[in-house]
Amino acid sequence: MLxxxxxxxxxxxxxQSDPGLADTVRxxxxxxxxxxxxxxxxxxxxxxxxTGFPFFNKRLIQTILMGFKELLLNxxxxxxxxxxxxxTEVCPQGIDSFGIILAARRFxxxxxxxxxxxxxxLRSLYETGHAVHLAEAGPPRKKIGLPEKPPTTLASSKALxxxxxxxxxxxxxKLGIIPMGPTGESLYGITDKKLW
Amino acid sequence: MRIGFxxxxxxxxxxxxxxxxxxxxxxxxxxxxxxxxxxxxxxxxGTLPSIDLAGWCALAxxxxxxxxxxxxxxxxxxxTCYGSLTRARNVIxxxxxxxxxxxxxxxxxxxxxxxxSRARHIVYFxxxxxxRERIREATQNCLQGLRIxxxxxxxxxxxxxxxxxxxxxxxxxxxxxxxxxxxxxTVPYYSRLLxxxxxxxxxxxxxxxxxxxxxxxxxxxxxxxxxHLIVTGCSSCLLQLDxxxxxxxxxxxxxxxxxxxxxxxxxxxxxxxxIEKVTAMARLKADYVFARIFG
Numbered sequence: 001m002l003x004x005x006x007x008x009x010x011x012x013x014x015x016q017s018d019p020g021l022a023d024t025v026r027x028x029x030x031x032x033x034x035x036x037x038x039x040x041x042x043x044x045x046x047x048x049x050x051t052g053f054p055f056f057n058k059r060l061i062q063t064i065l066m067g068f069k070e071l072l073l074n075x076x077x078x079x080x081x082x083x084x085x086x087x088t089e090v091c092p093q094g095i096d097s098f099g100i101i102l103a104a105r106r107f108x109x110x111x112x113x114x115x116x117x118x119x120x121x122l123r124s125l126y127e128t129g130h131a132v133h134l135a136e137a138g139p140p141r142k143k144i145g146l147p148e149k150p151p152t153t154l155a156s157s158k159a160l161x162x163x164x165x166x167x168x169x170x171x172x173x174k175l176g177i178i179p180m181g182p183t184g185e186s187l188y189g190i191t192d193k194k195l196w
Numbered sequence: 197m198r199i200g201f202x203x204x205x206x207x208x209x210x211x212x213x214x215x216x217x218x219x220x221x222x223x224x225x226x227x228x229x230x231x232x233x234x235x236x237x238x239x240x241x242g243t244l245p246s247i248d249l250a251g252w253c254a255l256a257x258x259x260x261x262x263x264x265x266x267x268x269x270x271x272x273x274x275x276t277c278y279g280s281l282t283r284a285r286n287v288i289x290x291x292x293x294x295x296x297x298x299x300x301x302x303x304x305x306x307x308x309x310x311x312x313s314r315a316r317h318i319v320y321f322x323x324x325x326x327x328r329e330r331i332r333e334a335t336q337n338c339l340q341g342l343r344i345x346x347x348x349x350x351x352x353x354x355x356x357x358x359x360x361x362x363x364x365x366x367x368x369x370x371x372x373x374x375x376x377x378x379x380x381x382t383v384p385y386y387s388r389l390l391x392x393x394x395x396x397x398x399x400x401x402x403x404x405x406x407x408x409x410x411x412x413x414x415x416x417x418x419x420x421x422x423x424h425l426i427v428t429g430c431s432s433c434l435l436q437l438d439x440x441x442x443x444x445x446x447x448x449x450x451x452x453x454x455x456x457x458x459x460x461x462x463x464x465x466x467x468x469x470x471i472e473k474v475t476a477m478a479r480l481k482a483d484y485v486f487a488r489i490f491g
Contacts, residue, residue, distance in 0.1 A: 028249065029249040029287075047391075047392040047394070047398065047409060048398070050391075050392075050408075050409065051394075051398070051402075051405040051406070051408045051409055052405065052408075053402075053405065076401060077401075079242065079246075079397055079400075079401050080397050080398045080401035080402055080405070081241075081397050081398075082350065082392050082394075082395075082396045082397055082398050083241045083276070083279065083350075083351065083396060083397065084350035084351065084354060084392050085279070085350065085351060085353075085354035085355045085358075086350070086354050088354065088355040089353075089354040089355045089356060089366065096355075098355075102241070102245055102246060102249075103249075105246035105247075106246060106247060106248065106249065109246060109247050114246075115400075115401065117242065117400045117401075118242050118243070118246065121240070121242050121243045122243050122244070122247070125236075125237055125239055125243045125244065129236035129237060130205040130208070130209070130236065130237045131205055131237045131239060131240045131242070131243045132205035132206055132209060132210070132237075132240075133205065133209055134209040134210065137208070137209040137210075137212065140212060140476070140477065141208075141212045143476070144212060144213060144216050144473045144474075144476045145216065145473065146212050146215060146216055146219075150203050150208040150212075150215070151203075151231045151232070151233045151234075151235070152203065152208065152233075152234065152235050152236060153234060153235070153236045155233070155234075156233060156234045158234070159233070159234030159235075159236070160236075161305075162234070162258065162305035162306075162307070163236045163255065163258070165304060165305050166251065166254050166255055166258065166301050166302075166304075166305060167244070167251065167255075169251070169301055169304070170244065170247060170248035170250070170251030170254075171247055171248040171251065172244070172247050172248060172251065175247075
């Protein structure tokens with residue numbers, strides 16, 4: 001599959017590097033990224049490595065530190081991260097490696113490099129308050145004696161309104177990747193100077 | 197003791213039988229389970245945490261604030277919910293800039309999070325607050341003779357510094373084992389015990405790679421522990437191990453099936469719940485295992 005193509009070694013051409021990349025990712029929640037010594041302990045613990053994803057924590061951090069933006073954006077492996085946090089646990093430098101993966105995703109999203117399933121999850125989160133929502137779950141819930149709707153945002157339009165109000169104040173609204181307006185159209189381009 | 201119930205998306209919609217099990221079991225062990233009305237998704241990693249740091253923390257803080265207002269912590273059976281809520285709280289309490297943004301976002305929707313309420317994972321909640329003794333008394337060693345392979349769930353183990361109530365050594369987890377032993381079962385070790393189940397981002401990104409992990413794990417379980425049941429502490433592991441066996445069986449990649457339960461379901465059954473109801477959504481039925489025990 002093209003999605004997981006082995007990166008071509010010749011791509012490590014320093015003239016193609018974006019020197020600001022590491023700083024950008026750092027401000028997105030990867031405060032400790034410069035402490036990485038590339039020892040590779042995180043990779044030894046990573047389920048992505050075990051299953052043969054070509055792009056994993058150590059390599060991702062290396063790519064960011066070296067400023068290879070295209071390489072980062074052209075691979076979807078960061079979205080396969082299991083969030084298991086083994087890498088954060090074993091890092092001898094005390095780096096929050098999983099936090100770096102989340103920050104890298106935030107950067108990728110700002111460049112519109114995100115998989116369809118992430119868009120679906122976001123849309124569902126915005127529309128129902130649940131990233132995973134099955135509209136047909138009501139009857140089976142009732143069958144075992146539970147209310148059709150759990151006592152969540154599904155059962156309260158006020159609560160859902162709160163979730164949506166918060167989401168409209170995030171980078172998501174500026175990106176316009178899901179419809180967030182009251183009439184369903186995308187609020188592409190909205191920025192709120194008050195907070196961001 | 198009172199605790200708020202953080203249900204979680206997968207539990208509410210994919211495995212409501214697990215929700216039922218929690219609602220059945222905890223009150224019978226002296227725990228008052230409070231509904232936290234208006235709770236949302238934790239939110240899970242692939243959504244807002246991957247878009248906006250402060251926005252993620254604000255949604256998580258909103259859930260925690262709902263519990264805080266009732267003066268309770270949240271208990272969850274899902275390790276993603278546990279991980280997201282715990283990590284977000286950690287960021288809020290350690291990063292003043294994020295905290296300021298979160299406060300502002302919450303204020304706009306009339307909420308406030310002071311930082312007192314937190315998420316607790318049911319395995320550690322049961323072990324620390326209810327205790328093995330109480331569980332043993334209430335269940336009378338009813339699973340004697342049963343062999344269980346455990347699957348703790350990654351986010352309840354790592355990172356140790358954020359799972360404040362977790363394992364002493366997350367690479368040698370004991371909590372779930374002790375809880376199963378409290379029901380009278382034996383819990384043999386198997387070499388892939390710590391392996392990830394392959395659910396989550398990996399499953400939705402590349403199913404075939406995700407199946408490599410779960411197949412390897414299941415083979416190790418069957419060959420080394422040969423258990424009657426697989427018991428997990430995480431609703432995602434529950435979904436994956438249950439669904440994947442069916443999938444691997446039809447493709448003749450494995451030639452066995454082992455029913456999978458969440459510990460809360462197992463506990464509910466031992467406390468007298470209707471097996472049919474608290475395992476209603478399981479693809480691999482466990483009835484025959486309990487028929488042997490309860491007659």
